Amino acid sequence: MPVTRTPDAHWMAEARYRGQKVVVVSPDYADSVKFADEWLPAAPGTDGALAMAMGHVILKEFFVDRVTPRFVDYVTRYTDLPYLVTLVPGADGALRPGKFLTAADLGETDREAAFRPVVWDGATNAAAVPNGSLGHRYAEAGVGRWNLDLGDLRPTLSCVEGADGEAVEVELPRFDTTPAGVLRRGVPTRRVAGHTVTTVHDLMLAQYGVARAGLPGRWPSSYQDGDEPYTPAWQEPITGVPAAACARIAREFADNADRSGGRSMIIMGAGTNHWFHSDTIYRAMLALTTLTGCQGVNGGGWAHYVGQEKCRPVTGWAQLAFGLDWSRPPRQMIGTAYWYLHTDQWRYDTYDAGVLASPTGDGRFAGRHTADLLAQSARLGWMPSMPTFDRNPLDVADEALAERPDDPASYVDEALRGGRLGFAGQDPDAPENWPRVLTVWRANLLGSSAKGNEYFLRHLLGTDASLRAAEAAPEQRPSDVVWRDAAPEGKLDLLLSLDFRMTSTTLFSDVVLPAATWYEKHDLSSTDMHPFVHAFTPAIAPPWQTRTDFAAFHALARAFSDLAATHLGVRKDLVVVPLLHDTPDALATPGGVVRDWADGGTMPKFVVVERDYGAVADKMAALGPLLDRLGTTTKGVTVDVNPEIQTLARTNGVVDGRPRLDTDVRAAEAILALSGTTNGRVATAGFHFLERRTGTALADLAAEHEGKRITFADTQSRPVPVITSPEWSGSETGGRRYSPFTINTERLKPWHTLTGRQHFFLDHDWIHEAGEALPVFRPPLDMHALFGEPRLGATGELEITLRYLTPHSKWSIHSEYQDNLIMLTLSRGGPTIWISEADAARIRVRDNEWVEAVNRNGVVVARAVVSHKMPEGTVYMYHAQERVVDVPKAEASGRRGGIHNSLTRLLVKPTHLVGGYAQLSFAFNYLGPTGNQRDEVTVIRRRSQEVEY
Amino acid sequence: MRVMAQMAMVMNLDKCIGCHTCSVTCKQAWTNRSGVEYVWFNNVETRPGQGYPRTYQDQKRWQGGWVRTRRGRLKPRSGGRVKRLLSIFANPKLPSIQDYYEPWTYEYEHLLTAPAGDQTPVARPTSLITGKQTRITWSANWDDSLAGGNETAGGDPILARVSEQVRQEYAKAFMFFLPRICEHCLNPSCAASCPSGAIYKRTEDGIVLVDQDDCRGWRMCVTGCPYKKIYFNHRTGKAEKCTFCFPRVEIGIPTVCSETCVGRLRYIGLMLYDADAVARAAAVADETDLYAAQRSVFLDPHDPRVAEAARRSGIPEDWIDAARRSPVWDLIMRYEVALPLHPEYRTMPMVWYIPPLSPVVDVLRDTGHDAEDAGNLFGAVDALRIPVEYLAELFTAGDTAPVTAVLRRLAAMRAYQRRVNLGEPPDESIATGVGMTGQRIQDMYRLLAIAKYDERYVIPAAHAEAAAGLEELATGCSLDYEGGPGMGGTGPFGESSGRYEPVAVENFHALRSRQTADSPARVNLLNWDGKGRPEGLFPPRRDEEERP
């Protein structure tokens, strides 16, 4: 935190002075350890094991041995713990958790019935459907019922109390062993509508291994039992954290939450993120804050300190960013899958996705390549794909309209099912499916963020690269995706960058447009960490040839439009839209039961829109008329913004009758005017919209600011606190600080999930296949088994195989400025790799000597930083050390040593491709496959100290 | 009693995150020029570590500060006036450029001009001293965050003093950051070392400055300053140092390092002191008494007699008022949590520090010890990872009692506030246990945790009518000397950072050869203005001889 959230760090020290206790979990003696009262040095990638064991302690001591009223009340109201889950026999007859029991199982037949899960009501001693589930969110019958008000319902947490069912053993997967194993533990059950069911709470206790009297199965005997997951003793050999410390910290965490009313917090940094199985780490950690009632409480819960660069005035921003005022829907894409395919990293996946599956699964991943699963995800409309078709969508639109003018979508649907039209993702290496033009703006792809840098260089750019991996052998290749024998190299025709610095990316760019810096332009800045909107105000005009981003893109648009008017004219375009979250699309897959096309499975949606290519620049410079008619929609909340459009026409002036957006300040004004966070009227209108659905009072949250409109000038004079708005889940009303989910807990507004509550249990088929229906520990991937890398710890002459991590560095997060002369003078003056003293001694390398790190993905040359603050077995190469400064040639390749991402690549986790089902539905910047790289290992060796450039 | 006012600073090390923002902004403001590439008026060093310049705290080697003679008088460690004059042309006790670091830049130009090739171009490092390609082996902050491990930290003179077992291990690792500027001492040994009398302490606010006109470049001050906070500008041939940002402070705004401190850990305020008492206090026999001795020279501005004496000394009313609101006074005298850096140097430093808390060691963690409990928090002070002995060597000449007392007071504040924060009844015994009251603890909490800008920086503006007291400030811009920051001419860190400036390489050679020469060259330096090349002053040019 002091490293990546530098400006906030002082609050940490100050909170400690208020009596806050801090425990830091970090494999190295990181800068954040300075705030710690205690340091738990868990081994890299094992945080999930530590959290599972802490969960064991909390469930045992605060739910079973002693019932903590505050916690029980919280989980009953705000989580899925009381919900009923069916138990279903697998092929061998053993029972496993199945699906949520829903109103459909109780005999209700409306379309949404399968999206109204069921609890056991202790008041009436009968199955009951609480308000607030997804099934209440869109149906007419749900009006006024989409809320968390339980009324007279008394959901029972466990089937123990007064149940008629017997206790049965269920099978639950464990992944801490090789191969993965199965736990057999008992749960109490009930019979409801012909189903044997138990509760999520009962399953959680079984999963965590918290024994209760009278239940069958194998259970840990005590905290000291190291064989049975998930005890404190079990985690000790995995994490290196002493069992006693694990148990005590868990107890303190929960006790503090109880005493303080939910003010225990986990600040999660990038160290637990970017693992292949980070979602399991997250869920294990989230279980701690949720079980203890800390979510939706100021001062408690989950503080997500990585990758959450969200925009406070999100509604206005989205209108302009995606041109929603002129045309809807927009095209959006998931970055990880895009680069996975187009940089041909998929060709180097040598494992069968079945190796990731659970022993309790039914084999749906077996024999399938990740590219196959990705193709299926695109085909079913779960995730977007780009380019979508193997033909130009303009031509597809023409054809569809010619064939079926009234219903072009159905034509496309049939053409796809009939095989006359194909998805590009089914043949990504076909030349017509290559990306040809890439614009890098506000980013440093090839010096910072491109995981699999050498794959980018070879396949996308076609430059020399140090990629050493072998492609998948014939039997390892995809079955549904076309394999072309010669992998394409150099797909791009044009790489354009806008930057104010010479970066590793601009080095490779065909064209670099000189850009203005932050201090030379008008702009807005906000995050979801801070309740403020800030302005950028130029200190000087952009010097020399530089232009602001705004000016550069408008100039490009103008030039493009002039040419396009004749070359492209006005065309119809076919936009392919995935099944979206916060829309009725989330009802597309009842029960999360996966059906492919053969079984009537889902499709993306096909929408024809008009493109007037000659008018692009004009449209960019004005607020479009679609907004008048459709208003704005964010997270399912629609607001009529005609008053704002009229105001903008007055303040910004008009062009052809539309409000002007032709300067950066005017664009900023539009963003501020159209967003609830910065316009009290919009916020209040949004809450009124929501109130109709929830049947509860919400608009008062924004009422104090109903007349307030934050203008750009306001943000220039000082950072402006935002207004409570339905765009976000926290409340700033009355000057309190933003904390997520306070509107949910205090105003009983549902979470946007299947039950409307926070979920411990996920019942989608693919999640079951992965064995991740419940919180679970999954260790880092075994790169030896998957890719044939040497085993961790393997040594050769002057070389050793170590875990390779790329943490965020001091002084640079992603792109900017750690390599300026002053910062380099305050450090080592060029790329470095941190290594423990013991590992350094093994390869006889001393501080500041040159080393080479080599794995199948590439090669890095850097100087060693030897430090006792590093744990054995792991090296760090801090993020974004560019190849522009002091990078010699590598011995291993004879080429320029790479960047930190030369040793990494993307791996796609199949469960991240799930869509079309409740909270597991695509939303831009919310759900999609992660770009993970922390599971990687590298051979590191001392090299000749004579370096060549 | 002769009342004087001193502008002073306190830094709370518990809050320093080692971001180096202070160093960067200071450098941009003051030493972003050729001649001072290697100079950081503000630097932040990782402890344990060697510091900047390396091992500067080893006074046996560097001979800075004062020593007490057997007769109870103070004399500069580097020797009395006669000895200094005798060695004036061959001062052997100067850190070499390697002890600071050899500043460098990169061939950035090459990135733009390299012809097409099969390798991407790269900017190689180039020494700013020799102009040649170089290999980087030390920097202004080489051991940042324990970089270099034992190989580097093993050279920490403080570590060597506190423990025979100097070797650090992963399991027992500890670290903290120590930001440093000039101490603007009450008893400055730099000024005492200067043969030209060019270093002066301003009567109005105690800021120590080098008169650029009077400085003759003897560099005795570099030796004399035990903190090594006087630097030699090898372009002008004169000494330079931290100015406490006097042009800012005079108009009531904080120093650049404080203004930009991200950790919000710096406090600036006035201290009134009895100038007549300084010499005796600095000469107390026992080094461990120096902390108390220095506190004894401070005068309580709330005492009407002190205020009256201050008025008689010509201290304006608003300054007396500012002294009463001084956060520095509160932290040093009222809450007793700030300590001087190396009082044993006997210079009476005026930048003080609150020592850092740190995690407890594993022993406690494994035994189920709960550091959250008030009782245990006190107990845990002895179990903190940063050894109290290490802190005592920095702040109290090795006496651990005052350091432990400070840490206990901070721990008590946390325990006391925890109950308040949880809505539980306050426990006064926690406060009385450390000699405080609940109210005083809450006041201290306010100052350490939530005090805003104008409470952290209480800086009375200078009085125009007293401008004479500011000496040179009456005329022109005192920053406007040749090569000074008031002039144009950006250095290698500025917008021209890519350009290699063939700076006065000769001066470094001169420095080195004078340190090593058998018979020093004899040149009348008094007549040399820092420009040109008097015969015999410099060794032959690079192109005339092979570099050593």
Ligand code: SF4
């Ligand atoms: S700016 Fe403040 S927090 Fe950062 S290094 Fe300097 S003193 Fe420490």
